[in-house]
Amino acid sequence: MLWIAFLTAFTQVGGLIWILTLMLCKFRNLKKTIAFPILYLVFNLIIIPPIAEYFGRVQLPVFKENLKPRNLFYPLLFRNYVVPELNKLLIESSQNLVNDNIKIVYLDANFPFFDGFPLLPHRSHNDGKKIDICFIYKTKNGKITDEKPALSGYGVYVKDKYSSQSCIKKGYWQYDFTKYLTLGKINDLDFDTTSTKKLILTFISKKETQKIFIEPYLKQNLGLINYNKIRFHGCNAVRHDDHIHLQVK
Numbered sequence: 001m002l003w004i005a006f007l008t009a010f011t012q013v014g015g016l017i018w019i020l021t022l023m024l025c026k027f028r029n030l031k032k033t034i035a036f037p038i039l040y041l042v043f044n045l046i047i048i049p050p051i052a053e054y055f056g057r058v059q060l061p062v063f064k065e066n067l068k069p070r071n072l073f074y075p076l077l078f079r080n081y082v083v084p085e086l087n088k089l090l091i092e093s094s095q096n097l098v099n100d101n102i103k104i105v106y107l108d109a110n111f112p113f114f115d116g117f118p119l120l121p122h123r124s125h126n127d128g129k130k131i132d133i134c135f136i137y138k139t140k141n142g143k144i145t146d147e148k149p150a151l152s153g154y155g156v157y158v159k160d161k162y163s164s165q166s167c168i169k170k171g172y173w174q175y176d177f178t179k180y181l182t183l184g185k186i187n188d189l190d191f192d193t194t195s196t197k198k199l200i201l202t203f204i205s206k207k208e209t210q211k212i213f214i215e216p217y218l219k220q221n222l223g224l225i226n227y228n229k230i231r232f233h234g235c236n237a238v239r240h241d242d243h244i245h246l247q248v249k
């Protein structure tokens, strides 16, 4: 039961796939450890995408050069589903940014089904309209790259010392919790101010964009103070100086 709850919390449909595996193995003489990964992949790649589309969510591109997940963990755990409007916005934005050599790398989006089913640990990624996007970085030689400092894409902040001055001081302990979720700092890169600003401005230029969350000091440092679509997410969330949160209307 615990395993089913765990799979459901982190992949939404994984728990159901486990139940199907148990049923299948009861009727046929199969090993669960072999049947489950096969069944899981079949559901992930073939069965779930068309059903989710029928219910109004599409899977984001996985192997597109200009729009891709930080790693395969996101599509494999069913965490890259969005409403068609957000999919279109991201594809268009990625095309707009080709000449700037900027590639959109996404993190957690939403699960395939049901409005109100949260994609943990995010509170608001529950309706297909939200997605987290990586900042743009450059190498130590100043060359733009689509690599990111953290393996997961979360938890490496632009300004390391910032947290102690803000929500943490007010007692919101979870505010820099993402520092534990890097899964390893694997690349030593510099934050690319110019390209990240271009990326955010491209999102802002789309009429479907409702709001964007980044840390207030970044909004100021990037010269985006006049854009009211860029908001502060509040101390109940986690800090947003390691990624951009984008949501559509």
Ligand SMILES: [Zn+2]
Binding pocket: 122, 125, 130, 131, 132, 244, 245, 246
């Ligand atoms: Zn988010």
